[in-house]
Amino acid sequence: MSIAMAERAKLEALRARFGAAIRRADLPGNGRMFVTVDPAAIREICRHVFREMGARYVISIGADDRPFSGEFLVAHNFAFDGDGVLCGLLAHLPGDRPALDSISDVVPAANWAEREFRDLVGIEPMGHRYPKRLVLPDGWPEGVHPLRKDVSWDDVPKDFDEDLEFKFDEAPDGCVVVPFGPFHPTLDEPAHFRLYVEGEMVRGCEYRGFMAHRGIEKLAESVLSYNDIPMMAERICGICGCVHSVAYVQAVEDAAGVRVPERAEYIRTIMLEMERLHSHLLWVGLACHIVGFDTLFMQSFRIREPIMWMAERMTGNRKTYALCLVGGVRWDIAPETGAALRGVLDTLEKEWRGVVDAVTGDRNIQARTRGVGVAGPDLVKDVGLVGPVARASGVAIDCRRDHPYAAYGRVAFEVITERGGDVWSRIVVRMKEVFESIGIIRQCLDKMSPGPIQARVDDELPVGRMGLSSVEAPRGEAHHFLVTGEGNRPRRWRVRAPTYQNLQGVPAMIRDQQLADMTIALGSIDPCFSCTDRMETVDVRSGLRRTWTQEDLVRLLKKGGA
Amino acid sequence: MSVDWPRDILGCALNVGTVLLAAPLFEGVLRKVTARIQSRQGPPLRQPYYDLLKLLGKEDIESGELPAMQRFASRLSLAAVLAVACMVPMGFGASMGGAADAILLGYLLVLCGICTLLGGLAAGSTYSLVGISREMMTMISLEPLLAIALMIGAIHARTFSLDAIFVGSVYGTGGPPASGVIMFGVMLLSFQAFVGRVPFDIAEAETEIMEGPLVEYSGPKLALFKYARMVKLVAYSGIFVGLFVPWGSSLGFPWAPIIFWAKVLALVLAVTLVAATHARYRIDQAVRYFAGMLGVSLVAVVLASLGM
Numbered sequence: 100m101s102i103a104m105a106e107r108a109k110l111e112a113l114r115a116r117f118g119a120a121i122r123r124a125d126l127p128g129n130g131r132m133f134v135t136v137d138p139a140a141i142r143e144i145c146r147h148v149f150r151e152m153g154a155r156y157v158i159s160i161g162a163d164d165r166p167f168s169g170e171f172l173v174a175h176n177f178a179f180d181g182d183g184v185l186c187g188l189l190a191h192l193p194g195d196r197p198a199l200d201s202i203s204d205v206v207p208a209a210n211w212a213e214r215e216f217r218d219l220v221g222i223e224p225m226g227h228r229y230p231k232r233l234v235l236p237d238g239w240p241e242g243v244h245p246l247r248k249d250v251s252w253d254d255v256p257k258d259f260d261e262d263l264e265f266k267f268d269e270a271p272d273g274c275v276v277v278p279f280g281p282f283h284p285t286l287d288e289p290a291h292f293r294l295y296v297e298g299e300m301v302r303g304c305e306y307r308g309f310m311a312h313r314g315i316e317k318l319a320e321s322v323l324s325y326n327d328i329p330m331m332a333e334r335i336c337g338i339c340g341c342v343h344s345v346a347y348v349q350a351v352e353d354a355a356g357v358r359v360p361e362r363a364e365y366i367r368t369i370m371l372e373m374e375r376l377h378s379h380l381l382w383v384g385l386a387c388h389i390v391g392f393d394t395l396f397m398q399s400f401r402i403r404e405p406i407m408w409m410a411e412r413m414t415g416n417r418k419t420y421a422l423c424l425v426g427g428v429r430w431d432i433a434p435e436t437g438a439a440l441r442g443v444l445d446t447l448e449k450e451w452r453g454v455v456d457a458v459t460g461d462r463n464i465q466a467r468t469r470g471v472g473v474a475g476p477d478l479v480k481d482v483g484l485v486g487p488v489a490r491a492s493g494v495a496i497d498c499r500r501d502h503p504y505a506a507y508g509r510v511a512f513e514v515i516t517e518r519g520g521d522v523w524s525r526i527v528v529r530m531k532e533v534f535e536s537i538g539i540i541r542q543c544l545d546k547m548s549p550g551p552i553q554a555r556v557d558d559e560l561p562v563g564r565m566g567l568s569s570v571e572a573p574r575g576e577a578h579h580f581l582v583t584g585e586g587n588r589p590r591r592w593r594v595r596a597p598t599y600q601n602l603q604g605v606p607a608m609i610r611d612q613q614l615a616d617m618t619i620a621l622g623s624i625d626p627c628f629s630c631t632d633r634m635e636t637v638d639v640r641s642g643l644r645r646t647w648t649q650e651d652l653v654r655l656l657k658k659g660g661a
Numbered sequence: 662m663s664v665d666w667p668r669d670i671l672g673c674a675l676n677v678g679t680v681l682l683a684a685p686l687f688e689g690v691l692r693k694v695t696a697r698i699q700s701r702q703g704p705p706l707r708q709p710y711y712d713l714l715k716l717l718g719k720e721d722i723e724s725g726e727l728p729a730m731q732r733f734a735s736r737l738s739l740a741a742v743l744a745v746a747c748m749v750p751m752g753f754g755a756s757m758g759g760a761a762d763a764i765l766l767g768y769l770l771v772l773c774g775i776c777t778l779l780g781g782l783a784a785g786s787t788y789s790l791v792g793i794s795r796e797m798m799t800m801i802s803l804e805p806l807l808a809i810a811l812m813i814g815a816i817h818a819r820t821f822s823l824d825a826i827f828v829g830s831v832y833g834t835g836g837p838p839a840s841g842v843i844m845f846g847v848m849l850l851s852f853q854a855f856v857g858r859v860p861f862d863i864a865e866a867e868t869e870i871m872e873g874p875l876v877e878y879s880g881p882k883l884a885l886f887k888y889a890r891m892v893k894l895v896a897y898s899g900i901f902v903g904l905f906v907p908w909g910s911s912l913g914f915p916w917a918p919i920i921f922w923a924k925v926l927a928l929v930l931a932v933t934l935v936a937a938t939h940a941r942y943r944i945d946q947a948v949r950y951f952a953g954m955l956g957v958s959l960v961a962v963v964l965a966s967l968g969m
Contacts, residue, residue: 277787284871299794299944389869391859391941397699463860463940614791615943618869 103128105182110134112152117144130502131353131567132186138173138199141190145175146205154179154186155496156208156483157569158595160580161216163247164191167563167590171197171222175209176567176580180501185567187580198223208483211603212595219246234309238263245317252317268305270295277614281310285389285618290626292605292617299614304606316592324587325351325560329423335594336627338381341374341420342572343579343594348423349504350581351589354566355425360554361506363427365547368506369440370414370422371570372536372543376447377406378573379529379536382625383454386526389619390467395457402450409443412436425560427553437544444537455530468522472608472620475520482604485597486575487532488624490516491524498571510542522623559587572597574625598627673747680746683922684891685709690926691894691933698937709891716884725877726785734783735882738776738889742896745769749899750827750907752918762821763811766900770807773893774800777864780886781874792873795944796864802951803854809958810844810904813965817841827903833968840965845905847958851951852901852928853935856894860939863947894932898925 106126113134114121120140125133136144148154154177162172171192178185190199201224203209213224214233221244224230232239238260244250270276274295281289289310295303315335319328332347333340345367352359384399407417413436414420422428432440458464479489489496497514499507515531517524566581575597584590601624609620689706696703725731748761748769774796781793814826817833817840831845832838854861865873875886902924909920942950 275787277791285869296791299791387940391862392939393695393859394699394937397701401700461940463942466946467940467943613943613945615863615869 102130102183105179106130106132106184109152109179109182109184109186113144113148116147120144129353130183130185132184133189133565134186135189135191138190138192141173141175141188142200142202142205144188145177145202145209148177148186148188149206152179153181155480156206157185157576157578158580158593158599159202159209159212159216160591160593161220161222161246162582162591162593163220163244164590165194166248169194171220172591173199173216173222174565174580175202175206176578178502178569180496183502185502185569187565187567192222197221198225200225201227203227203229207481208600208603211599218244220244221247234312236261236263237265245314246320252314252321265291265307267293267307271302273297274302279304279617283618285385285622286626288627292621294609294614294617296614301609301612301614301617303610306602306606308602316594319592320584320589325589326424328589328592329425330421332594333419333421336596337418338378338627339374339572339574339577339596340418341370341422342570342577343596344420344423345371345505346568346570346577346579346594347581347592348425349568349570350566350579350592351425351560351583352566353568354564354581354583355560357426357556357560358554359427360551362431362547362550363552363554364506365543366428366432366552367422368510369432369540369543370410370420371505372540373406373410373413375536375573376533377403377410378625379533380406380451382529382573383458383526386468386522386619386622387458387464389622390464392461392464395454398454402447402454405443405446409440412439424553426556427551429553431552432547437547441541441544444540448534448537451530451533458526458530464526465523467616468526468619468623469519471522471612471616472623473519473521474604474608478604478607482607483600484575484604485600486572487525487528488575488601488604490514491528492520493518496576498569498576502569504568504570506543506546507539509546510539512539522619525623563590574598574627575601596627598624602626676746676749676751677743679751680743680892680895681888684888684895685713687895687925687929688891691929691936694930694933695937698934713884713888716879716887717881719880721880721882724879725783727783730783731780731878731882734776734780735878735885738773738780739885739892741769741772741776742889742892745773745896746892746899748823749896750903750921751899752921761823763815763823763826764821766823767804767808767811771800771804773889774804776889777874777886780878784874784877786877788871788876789874792864792876796874798944798948799854799861799864799951802948802955803851806847806851806951806954806958807855807900809955809962810848813840813844813961814904816962816965823903827907829905829907831904833965837969839969840961841905843961843964844958847954847961848901848905851954852897853932854947854951855897856932857890858932859936860942861947862941863944894929895925898928901928 109132110124110126117140120137121134122137123135149156157176157178160174160176164170164172171194173190173192175188176185177188192199199222201213203213203224204226210229211233213227214230216222217224217230218232218235240256240258243256274297277294277296279292279294280286281291291307293305294301315331319331323331329344329348333344335343380399380403384396387395387399410420411417413432414422414430474484474488474492476492476494478484479492479494485496493516495514495516500514512535515528515535517527560583562583562585564583568579570577577597578595580593581589582591605621605624609617612620686706688709692708693703693706745766748766777796778793781789781796810831811826814831815821818825818830831841833841865875875883878886902921906924909917911917912920
């Protein structure tokens with residue numbers, strides 16, 4: 100069945116079931132569906148799409164559309180992975196009463212996303228089962244929603260109490276609280292888990308994150324222009340920056356119908372796979388470090404280093420490739436660089452084989468990782484887990500195959516799956532994916548033909564169009580949603596990093612596990628907090644119960660220095 | 662068994678001095694070899710001396726719940742392990758002129774562990790509490806192994822005097838040396854745990870509980886704990902050599918000390934190699950492992966009592 104036919108069939112099914120509640124549908128025929136529905140029916144429609152039609156939940160977006168239409172907008176995005184269709188279910192809400200039914204009881208994966216648009220756009224998810232603040236700190240005043248269009252990007256409300264401590268939930272009876280974070284040697288980024296521990300067993304946890312907010316989405320919507328944003332999107336993450344850069348430009352190209360030259364698509368594919376290579380090598384190293392196996396950690400990093408040098412030779416930088424513009428890429432790969440890249444890949448393949456043999460032959464590592472941090476297929480579905488975490492549970496989803504972008508439709512590769520659903524399976528999946536990435540880069544180098552690398556974009560981009568883009572990051576699907584706007588910049592740009600969904604699965608993965616397994620279980624989703632925390636304009640410094648305020652620390656520093 | 666005070670005090674001072682001087686060097690060897698296994702350059706051999714000097718010269722910050730107890734625990738931990746070093750023959754025969762016996766040694770070794778517990782308890786952070794609960798579980802299941810090894814030596818030698826035990830008495834006199842060989846194996850397989858290195862550095866586990874009992878320590882107090890840990894590696898190696906491979910120690914100067922330190926170096930290299938090729942066990946896995954060892958060593962006790 101062609102993609103266009105699949106879209107039509109889905110729409111017919113929805114019309115047959117919900118009739119007039121389906122108000123409008125937009126099927127561009129490229130694997131995207133935008134269906135405007137009656138807000139009163141949104142919960143039932145989402146339940147039907149998620150449970151009966153078997154869609155995977157991607158993300159929910161809230162947008163302030165009042166300056167243009169006088170309304171608020173909510174989009175619940177789903178993916179039909181088998182049919183290659185990404186679907187946005189849209190609801191328009193009146194400008195004076197932005198509220199709609201929460202879907203988090205029928206689609207548990209929407210828990211965070213709904214709390215986020217409640218915090219940032221001020222759209223109330225009615226009946227949410229845990230309506231606690233997610234992104235905004237507790238000291239932020241009620242009724243100020245930073246992503247609304249009438250709030251400037253540099254606004255700080257006068258009654259913002261920066262030092263107010265978080266209000267935490269009560270720990271269950273018989274449990275002590277072990278604070279894990281905000282700073283911990285294995286986290287490397289601020290995030291706070293309050294673990295409820297009984298003896299050595301973890302019985303539950305509460306998560307507070309979003310501590311390093313940089314206001315990236317707000318800046319894109321109010322300060323930057325279309326071609327500035329790829330450079331900033333790249334800085335969302337220190338590891339998978341290229342993913343966000345590509346995902347953003349693809350969302351713009353999708354919305355505006357820009358066609359990208361073939362050679363540019365190959366170059367994007369090569370750099371995305373380079374990024375996967377160094378990310379997976381880094382991750383396997385870190386996983387070994389977490390369980391105390393430092394020798395493999397060091398060896399992984401040694402093997403990884405030539406990839407970084409190669410990236411520097413190709414792009415001028417070890418990381419942050421400054422690759423994409425809307426409609427193409429900024430630089431080309433010279434023939435001699437391609438030959439050098441092949442050489443690096445050959446060495447990597449040989450050396451990585453050695454690491455894989457060492458890890459799979461080590462009973463000690465397996466003793467620490469088998470049966471640890473288990474996520475079954477049900478949890479994958481309910482929480483919307485993606486990437487190696489999903490594939491390690493036998494759920495074969497991979498955007499590169501399911502929603503082909505760049506040159507992935509023209510290369511052959513295998514989607515690696517395992518059955519165990521535990522940390523060990525995730526290690527195996529990532530180790531094997533390295534070989535697939537090497538294969539993909541080689542195919543791209545073979546198939547690339549000379550040609551232009553940048554499409555001419557002469558006209559202004561059309562206004563008010565929507566674009567979706569899913570890119571398979573090393574950690575799973577990175578999804579970008581974009582509405583084009585006036586003044587050479589988007590009206591709304593929503594980034595959903597893979598960790599955003601995967602983190603929501605962590606409490607279930609660590610429940611009734613040993614405290615010692617907490618770090619490796621958390622590490623196994625390869626959490627990327629900078630991706631997840633991408634979007635606010637405030638800075639939170641509280642979080643520990645015995646808190647040093649910022650003023651205290653500054654005073655202490657001055658005293659010590661004098 | 663006469664006590665010759667000047668000679669014995671001199672012997673003890675010599676042991677303590679040698680161990681204090683040599684322990685950081687062995688730590689340096691361990692780090693250097695680890696680095697080479699990991700394809701790294703590694704720090705210079707003298708780095709542990711610099712580290713200790715640096716820490717000793719830092720401001721003494723009182724950051725725990727019971728500062729007095731913390732000071733006490735850090736000093737006692739080094740003192741206890743140095744007292745152990747006094748009793749272990751280091752190529753000169755055991756000093757203390759036979760006054761030292763196996764029971765005292767056993768208590769002193771437990772005291773080393775108790776200092777860690779005290780230190781962690783006094784620091785009072787959540788992580789150090791998790792750390793000391795792990796340390797306690799390790800101690801309870803691990804220390805009996807060494808006690809049994811000493812006991813088997815004592816059974817064969819028919820005395821608790823260390824002088825009589827640290828000459829390879831575990832292998833008995835005449836008859837098949839079954840119990841001694843079994844304990845040799847048991848101690849070899851659990852040696853890593855006695856010196857607190859990977860895969861048994863569970864109580865400190867930097868990536869899980871941020872060094873556990875030591876999380877609140879810095880400066881001079883941390884230096885003492887670290888020094889104690891380095892000395893522990895040498896002292897336990899000395900005990901191991903005395904119990905199981907004492908041969909060559911009666912050759913006199915200079916061969917006896919040379920042979921002794923060569924054996925210690927071999928043990929340190931073995932520890933390094935194991936630490937560099939293993940992942941850390943979880944506490945429940947470690948305790949199961951020690952329980953298995955304990956079962957085997959109980960068989961050895963029975964054999965020893967039968968004269969084997």
